Amino acid sequence: MLSISERTMGAFAYAEGGSAPPGPVATPSTEQPYVDLRNVSLVYGDEADQMLAIDRLDLKVREGEFVAVVGPSGCGKSTLMKLVTGLLPPDSGAVFIQGKKANGPVAGVGMAFQNSTLLPWRSTLSNVMLPFELVQPHRKRFHRHADEYVEKAKRLLDTVGLLEFADKFPWELSGGMQQRANVCRALVHEPKLLMLDEPFGALDAFTREELWLMTQNLWLKQRFSTILVTHDLREAVFLADRVIVLSKRPGRIILERQVDIPRPRALSCTFESLFSEIVHDIREKIVEARG
Amino acid sequence: MSKSRKSSIENVMPWVTTLVLLVLWQIVSTALGSASLMLPAPTEIARSIIDHYDVIWPNALQTLYTTGLGFAFAVVFGMLFGLAIGASPLIYRGFYPLLIAFNAVPKVALVPIFVLWFGIGAVPAMVTAFSLAVFPIIVNVATGLSTIDPEMEDVMRSLGAKRLDILTKIGIPRMTPYLFASLKISITLAFVGSVLSETIASNEGIGFLMQAASSRFDVPLVFAGLIVIAAMAVLAYQACVLIEGRFTRWATRGK
Numbered sequence: 001m002l003s004i005s006e007r008t009m010g011a012f013a014y015a016e017g018g019s020a021p022p023g024p025v026a027t028p029s030t031e032q033p034y035v036d037l038r039n040v041s042l043v044y045g046d047e048a049d050q051m052l053a054i055d056r057l058d059l060k061v062r063e064g065e066f067v068a069v070v071g072p073s074g075c076g077k078s079t080l081m082k083l084v085t086g087l088l089p090p091d092s093g094a095v096f097i098q099g100k101k102a103n104g105p106v107a108g109v110g111m112a113f114q115n116s117t118l119l120p121w122r123s124t125l126s127n128v129m130l131p132f133e134l135v136q137p138h139r140k141r142f143h144r145h146a147d148e149y150v151e152k153a154k155r156l157l158d159t160v161g162l163l164e165f166a167d168k169f170p171w172e173l174s175g176g177m178q179q180r181a182n183v184c185r186a187l188v189h190e191p192k193l194l195m196l197d198e199p200f201g202a203l204d205a206f207t208r209e210e211l212w213l214m215t216q217n218l219w220l221k222q223r224f225s226t227i228l229v230t231h232d233l234r235e236a237v238f239l240a241d242r243v244i245v246l247s248k249r250p251g252r253i254i255l256e257r258q259v260d261i262p263r264p265r266a267l268s269c270t271f272e273s274l275f276s277e278i279v280h281d282i283r284e285k286i287v288e289a290r291g
Numbered sequence: 292m293s294k295s296r297k298s299s300i301e302n303v304m305p306w307v308t309t310l311v312l313l314v315l316w317q318i319v320s321t322a323l324g325s326a327s328l329m330l331p332a333p334t335e336i337a338r339s340i341i342d343h344y345d346v347i348w349p350n351a352l353q354t355l356y357t358t359g360l361g362f363a364f365a366v367v368f369g370m371l372f373g374l375a376i377g378a379s380p381l382i383y384r385g386f387y388p389l390l391i392a393f394n395a396v397p398k399v400a401l402v403p404i405f406v407l408w409f410g411i412g413a414v415p416a417m418v419t420a421f422s423l424a425v426f427p428i429i430v431n432v433a434t435g436l437s438t439i440d441p442e443m444e445d446v447m448r449s450l451g452a453k454r455l456d457i458l459t460k461i462g463i464p465r466m467t468p469y470l471f472a473s474l475k476i477s478i479t480l481a482f483v484g485s486v487l488s489e490t491i492a493s494n495e496g497i498g499f500l501m502q503a504a505s506s507r508f509d510v511p512l513v514f515a516g517l518i519v520i521a522a523m524a525v526l527a528y529q530a531c532v533l534i535e536g537r538f539t540r541w542a543t544r545g546k
Contacts, residue, residue, distance in 0.1 A: 136451070
C-alpha cells in the first residue's frame, strides 16, 4: 500500500515531457514573477452608475508560490480571479503572465469554484477529462490517444480516492467528492497556475480540512502557482505561503503576511501558537477594514 | 403498503380513470334517451369505429403522416433557430418580437392562406402542424442555451474554449432536457394543427372525416374521429416520453 504522497507523486511523474521533473522541493525561480499585476484598476457598471471594484492593485505571485487572498465580502476577490486569468481586461494597468502581457483568456490555467461546476451529464471521469478536449496540445492528440488520457485522469482520481467513483455522475457524489473531482479537473492538464475561488466554502468543517490536505499534497508534488480566494482565514494560513488582505470595495491590499510554517503542514499545526498568531493578525486587519 | 404494490397501483391508475369516465359517459348518455343522438354512448362509438374501420384507417394514417412530417420539420427548424437565438443575443433581439407576433396569430386564419398557396390537401395540413409545433421548441431550446451557468463558461474559457466549444460541450447537452420537454407539448399541438387544417380544407384525414360525418349528421362517427385522434396523440406523447427518458437521465437524477 502506497502512502497518499507517493501515489500523488506517481500521478505526475510522467508529466513534464523533457523539462526537469517537478521535484518536491523545486526551488521557485525568483527572477520573474509568474503573475504580475501592475497598478490594475477595474470599474463595474455603465457610465451612469460606475463602481470601482479594484483600485490600483499591485500583486506578484512567484512561480510555484501559493498565495491566499482574503477580505470582507464584496471586496472584489472574485473580480481579481477574472483579472488574473484574463477573462476580464483591466480598465487601467496591466496583467503580465510570465512577463507577457495578457490579452484575453490566459492559457494553462486551472480554475475551481465554490459550486463545483461539473457537468451533470458527464461521468466523473469524463468531467475530469474535459481539459484534454480543450487545451492544446492535448486537444489535437485526444482522439488518437484517448486511452493514455483516460489512464492519466484515472491516476489523478486515484490519488484523491475517487477512482471507484469514476463512472458515477456528479450528482451521485457527496459534496466533498464533487469538490475533489472539481479540483482534479482543474489540475489534470497540469496547469502552471491554479485559481481557487472559495473551493471548499460549501463543505462541512471535517471535509474541508481533508481537502486542505489533499490540495497541499497535490501542490507539493506539482508545484503550480496558486491563488486561493477564501473567506476562511484558517484555510488561507494553512495552505498559503503568503496571505494578502484586501480592503472593502474598492479592493486594495492592506496587509501582506508571510506564513513561515514548514511544509508539509499537518492539521495539528493549526493548534500551534504561531498559526493562531498569524490568524489573529489577519483577523484584526479585516475587522479594521470593515470598520 | 409495500413499495411494489404501490407502484403497480400507480401503473393501473390511468386505465382505472379512463374506465370510470367511460362508464359515467355510458350512464349519462343512456339516461338522456333520445337526446343521446348528440352524445352517443361509448358502446355506440366503438361500434362506429368497427363499422367504419375501412374509412377511418386510411384517414388516420393520412393525419398521422401530415402531423409527423409537420412535427419533424418543426423539430429540425425549431432546434436550429432556437440554437441561433439562444447563442446570439443579436439574433435574439432581432427575432424574438417577430416570433411572439407570429405565435399570437390564430392559425385558423392562416389555413385559408396556406390553401391559396399550396392548394387543398396534405401540404396545408403539414404547414399548419409545423406552425403550431415550432414555437415551443424554439423558445425552450433558446432558454436552455441562454441559462448556462456563467462560472461554467468561465471555466471553459480559461481552458481556451471557443464559442463553438462552449456550444457543443455545454450548450447542446444542457438544452436537451428543455428540448424534450417542448417535444411533448409540440407533438400534441401538431395534431391540433393538422386536424384543424383538414377540417377546413382537405379531402382526406381525420379532420375531413369528422367534417363530412357531421354534415351527414353521423354523430357517432364524429366522436369516433375524436377518439382516434386522442389515442394517436397519447401514443405519440408516450413515444416522446420514452425518448426523453433515454437521453436525459442525468436531468431527472436517474429517478
